[in-house]
Every structure is written in structure tokens, then in C-alpha cells.
Amino acid sequence: MSKLLKLAFGFSFCAVVSISHADMAKMNQYYNNPKSAPKVKMCKGNQNCNAFYALSRQWKSIPNNYRVPGCSDCKIKDEARDGNGYGLYKGYSLSQDRAITLSDAGENRFYRGGAASPAEERIFAEGRAVLIYLDNKKK
Template sequence: MKKYLKLLLGISCVTVISSSYADVTTMQKIYNNPQTAAKVQKCKGNQNCNAFYALSQQWQSIPNNFKIGSFKIKNYARDGDGYGLVKGFSPPSNDRGYDIFEAGEAVFYRGGAASKTDERTFAQGLAVLLYLDNKN
């Protein structure tokens, strides 16, 4: 029985590690190739907006202990605090990340005039962009 439990525990750990890696791989794929993101009606054909939305769906893959300074970015995403993220942190520093950010901001934040649901999407997408921009 002990051997069986150890085997299950080992398989569980490998599954968690590999699925976490796969999610970061998915983030990078969408980030590097925005045209691969599924089309979202709200984005009206804007590939960078589609990529922003697709990235927002990956927010749970941000490690729980990831911080910028002393701020845990994942907490902002979980809470849907787009205002806190956009006011507290600079947008991504490279052109691709900034273009995706700008498209997402225009549709899902709109200078703070978006619905709570859209602001949550904005917070989650921006958190992923900040993670990708600062993880190294």
C-alpha cells in the first residue's frame, strides 16, 4: 500500500510540474504569435486583442510567489484589480508586449470605464504580460 501511495504521489508531482511548464509554453506561444489566438467577438478582428484575451485565460499559470518588487501580481489578477495593475506598474517594455497591452486596454479597460467583468479580464491579461516581461 505504501509503494502505491508513493507512486501516486510521484505521478502527481510530475503532472503538476509538467502542466505548469506547459501553461508557460502556451503563454509564450500566444505572446510570440498573436495570430494563433482564437478570435474573440469583442476584439472585432484585432489579433493583438485576441492575444490579450487568450493570455488573460492563462493567469492561473503565474507562480503564486512571483513578485515585482514586493507585489504579488497574481493577487491582482485573482481580484480583478485592473486599476491597481495599470496604475502601479509600467506596461511591457518591448514593442510586441506593448502592442498586445494597448489592444487589451482599449477593449477591456477603456481608461477605467469598462464593466467589472472586462476589468477582471484586463487585470488577468496585464498580469500575464507583466509576468512574461519580468520573469527572467
């Protein structure tokens, strides 16, 4: 029984690692090549908006223990889960031009200065969290 349990644990560990790697690959694909993102009706043909939306679907791939460098209390994954678009918009800056461009497209469609619906703000929070994560990893 012990060998079987170890084998099962090993397979499940490999599956989790490969899923995480696959999700990170998707994040980088949409970030580096917005044209590769699936078209979303809400984005009305805006490729950067499509990429932002595709990135927002990847928010669960942010490591649970990830903290923004220099801010041990900054838990962007928790804020994404809570749909805190305002906090992720006002509380964190982006430095990479691509991240800023994608964030602007997401803000224009899914946040609109705080005038968006709670469901849209959640999409914005999720996408913004992914961009903050990627922006800090690319420094």
C-alpha cells in the same frame, strides 16, 4: 501501501509540472505569435486583442509565489484574481515593445480608461498580470 502512496505522489507531481510547462508554452505562443490566438468576438478581428484575451486565460499559471523584481510586496497574481485592472495598469510599467502593444490592445477593449464593466476589467487585470510576468521573464 507506502509504495502506492509514493507512486501516486510522483504521478501527481509530474502532472502538475507538465501542466505548468504546457501553460507557459501557451503564454509564449500567444505572446510571440498573436495570430495563433483563437478569435474572440469581443475583439472584432483585432489579432492583438485576441492574443491579450488568450493570455488573460493563462493568469492562473503565474507562480503563486511570484513577485515583481524589485518589489517584494507586488503580488500580481493576487491582483489579477481580485480583478484589479486599475492597480495593474497604473502600478506597473512594461518594457518590451510586444508586451506594450498587447497591453494597449487589451486596454482599448477591456479597460477603456476605467470605463469598462467589472467583468471586462477582470479580463484586463488577468491579461495585464500575464504580460507583467512575461515582460519581466524576458529581460
